[in-house]
Amino acid sequence: MDNLKxxxxxxxxxxxxIGYATAKQLKEQGARVIITGRRKEAxxxxxxxxxxTAIIADQSSVTDIEKLVTKVKADFGTVDILFxxxxxxxxxxxxxxxx
Numbered sequence: 001m002d003n004l005k006x007x008x009x010x011x012x013x014x015x016x017x018i019g020y021a022t023a024k025q026l027k028e029q030g031a032r033v034i035i036t037g038r039r040k041e042a043x044x045x046x047x048x049x050x051x052x053t054a055i056i057a058d059q060s061s062v063t064d065i066e067k068l069v070t071k072v073k074a075d076f077g078t079v080d081i082l083f084x085x086x087x088x089x090x091x092x093x094x095x096x097x098x099x
Contacts, residue, residue, distance in 0.1 A: 008076045010034045010068075012059050013086030016081035020040035022083055023050050031081065036068060038086075059086040 014035025037043035047054030
């Protein structure tokens with residue numbers, strides 16, 4: 001199936017679990033997939049297994065997010081699919097929350 005042929009998909013946290021499975025499905029449907037993660041070895045291993053592009057980016061870092069946007073825009077142009085999958089939950093009030 002190639003109903004996503006040439007669509008650009010970015011998946012944060014794409015090196016394992018739901019992100020990895022989503023990257024695999026989108027790739028199988030023809031999308032050009034970019035996965036991100038903060039651990040270099042894990043993200044590169046997953047990208048190699050999946051046949052997708054890896055970009056190291058820690059989604060808890062505003063600087064990394066800005067660099068990711070710049071790199072994706074320069075290398076791929078527009079993004080058709082964005083799956084914000086990366087995240088770590090913590091408890092606290094909004095006043096205690098950092099970027």
